[in-house]
Amino acid sequence: QVTLKESGPGILQPSQTLSLTCSFSGFSLSTSGMSVGWIRQPSGKGLEWLAHIWWNDDKYYIPVLKSRLTISKDTSNNQVFLKIASVVTADTATYYCTRIYYANYFDIWGAGTTVTVSS
């Protein structure tokens, strides 16, 4: 069974760095065509793709946030990480970990972790 589970700090202050972890099981990020990444959704709003990392270490970011995002992976421990630097209140959202297998649609989603940026 393929599962993804997000973890994060819950709440942090403006200007801090947000660190998120996706722990997954049921597949390997060393498999050709496999990718894991992040999508966020502010409360009551739509979905915004942020970044994905591929089995070959290729990384793709949403251009408007690229300067603040860093995605990385630990293939041996089945984890993917996302850091967002210099957070602002607009980064308050539920952050979902998602899987891509080859064709850039998101076939598996985690339950999400809620992040609040507040002073």
Place this chain on the structure above:
Amino acid sequence: DIVMTQSHKFMSTSVGDRVSITCKASQDVSTAVAWYQQKPGQSPKLLIYWASTRHTGVPDRFTGSGSGTDYTLTISSVQAEDLALYYCQQHHITPFTFGSGTKLEIK
């Protein structure tokens, strides 16, 4: 960036009715369109990819169609459990982008 437009924020329908939710891309996305269903309090779930391929386990009352810039998700006989938000997404090029969602309301 490719903009995905779902022109109906809300659609109201009755159990047993046929309903079609539309999505328009700002440029040709070569049938690289996926549809997701998000029920209240849940994460989105993949329904359709490559415009018309049903994901594993998705009931056959859900059908996707379209080409070029215009795509449609049709539910042939709406069930009460289909109350949800529906999002389209283009998986043609990065940045991957979503429509703003259509909320299906059951009368």
